[in-house]
Amino acid sequence: MTTSAPNRSIEFRNTTLGATIALLRETEPVGLADSLHKMLGGMPDFFNGEAAILDFSAISAPPARIDWAGLLSLLRRYQLQPIGVRNLPSELSAGARQAGLALLDNLELRERSAGDTPKPAPAAVAPAPKAEPVVPPTATPQANTVFVERPLRSGQQVYARGGDVVLLAGMSNGAEVIADGSIHCFGPLRGRALAGAQGNAAARILATNFGPDLVSIAGVYRTFEKGIPEAYAGRGAMVRLSAAGTAQNIEIDPLQLD
Known part of the structure; x- marks a missing residue:
């Protein structure tokens, strides 16, 4: 199952703080549920309890109201834990606070990029016997492998x-x-x-x-x-x-x- 970028109503990005940014292009839970199912294949544990910040900057026409209960319930179904919002119109901020979300517009959230200083990946794994040798695919690894x-x-x-x-x-x-x-x-x-x-x-x-x-x-x-x-x-x-x-x-x- 595949999805292409122009058809997505939601997109996920990573930040240097370890939180996932959910860039919303719509707020109706029904439309988002369809996008998430197509994107993630209905896998209910895809995000493994990761914290999330909801970003509303990609919404062209702000809605009159947001179904916060339905929206948060949908994201939690995929084990995503919303903790705050940013770029939310001021008239909708009260509803976000009532839903238990922090307003994070003043917090710097720099997204990870390939230009960041490389750091060792968390690659520590439990000891195990070595696998039998196999014939490698023909490809040349990049730097910072x-x-x-x-x-x-x-x-x-x-x-x-x-x-x-x-x-x-x-x-x-x-x-x-x-x-x-x-x-x-x-x-x-x-x-x-x-x-x-x-x-x-x-x-x-x-x-x-x-x-x-x-x-x-x-x-x-x-x-x-x-x-x-x-x-x-x-x-x-x-x-x-x-x-x-x-x-x-x-x-x-x-x-x-x-």
Whole structure:
């Protein structure tokens, strides 16, 4: 399942404070529910309890009122925890405060960018036996590459700021890997893999054993709730973006590793 940027009524970004910014383009829970289902495949635990700041700067015509109870309930359904708002019209501020949200217009929230000073990703994982050697996909990692030598287990996350991530022993269901560049997985790719996290549409995901729950390139998602297509299930595969007019779609191509 894929979505293209022009059709989204909500977009998610990361900040250096660790909070997610939910950039809203509409406020009606019904419309947002449809966008979230298409974007995230209905996965109820996608955000894992992350804090969120609701940004209303992209709304062209402010509504007369906001259904705060419905809006917050919808976001919490995806394990997103709204804590505040910004760029909200002043006449709607009282409702936000009554809903328990802070007004954060005076707080500097710098979004993460590939130009930030690279920092080590939280790649500490539990000891585990080394995976058997596999034939690597043909791709050259970028600078600032993060190497993960042990299997990434359920509940663990790795983020490669400003570069690629290379998983030398694969990852399990329930794990998540995020990279501003590309993702290279030498072993089973399970869980969620998000490449081009800061909008790099040229990023790719390469795996020798393809079987994730979700893949994303530059914010365009595809989920596999109906299973992985037989052509590349458990085999080598490469994920990339293709463009058709203004729409961007996820494409998956088999990799010949012999």
